[in-house]
Amino acid sequence: MVNRAAKFQIGQVVRHRIYPFRGVIFDVDPTFSNTEEWWQSIPEDVRPNKEQPFYHLYAENDETEYVAYVSEQNLVMDESGDPLRHPMVNEQFEMMGEGQYRPLEQVFH
Numbered sequence: 134m135v136n137r138a139a140k141f142q143i144g145q146v147v148r149h150r151i152y153p154f155r156g157v158i159f160d161v162d163p164t165f166s167n168t169e170e171w172w173q174s175i176p177e178d179v180r181p182n183k184e185q186p187f188y189h190l191y192a193e194n195d196e197t198e199y200v201a202y203v204s205e206q207n208l209v210m211d212e213s214g215d216p217l218r219h220p221m222v223n224e225q226f227e228m229m230g231e232g233q234y235r236p237l238e239q240v241f242h
Contacts, residue, residue: 139163139186139205146211146232147190149203151179155211156190156201157222157234167202181206191219 139161141147148155165172165183172180181204188208192201198219214231216222226234 139188141186141188141205141208141210143236144226144229144234146213146217146234147188147203147208148211149201150207150209152194154192154194154201155213155217156192156219157217157226158188158190159221159225159236160189162187162189165204171202191217191221191225193217193219 141158141161143158143161146155146157163186165181165185165187167187172183175181186205188203188205190201190203192199211232216228222234225237227237229235
């Protein structure tokens with residue numbers, strides 16, 4: 134197993150490179166850390182390699198908000214600068230500006 138630094142970090146806004154959703158990263162696993170059943174449910178032709186960082190996102194699309202678990206290879210930076218509407222974002226993050234949030238426990242008054 135090869136560990137490497139994650140490309141993205143907690144608080145960054147990213148979007149899926151194929152599917153129409155975006156979200157803010159709230160946790161990172163250095164390699165796949167979900168169930169085998171979940172991994173097998175991904176169509177084989179788009180199933181990601183397990184030996185890469187996987188990101189937990191407060192995600193949203195045009196219709197709903199949810200939590201997503203996405204491989205690094207399937208994420209790109211979201212350049213829109215638009216705020217996220219997911220209800221957990223305002224509970225756990227403060228917007229710093231252009232597509233970047235800071236976890237509230239890091240906010241100093």
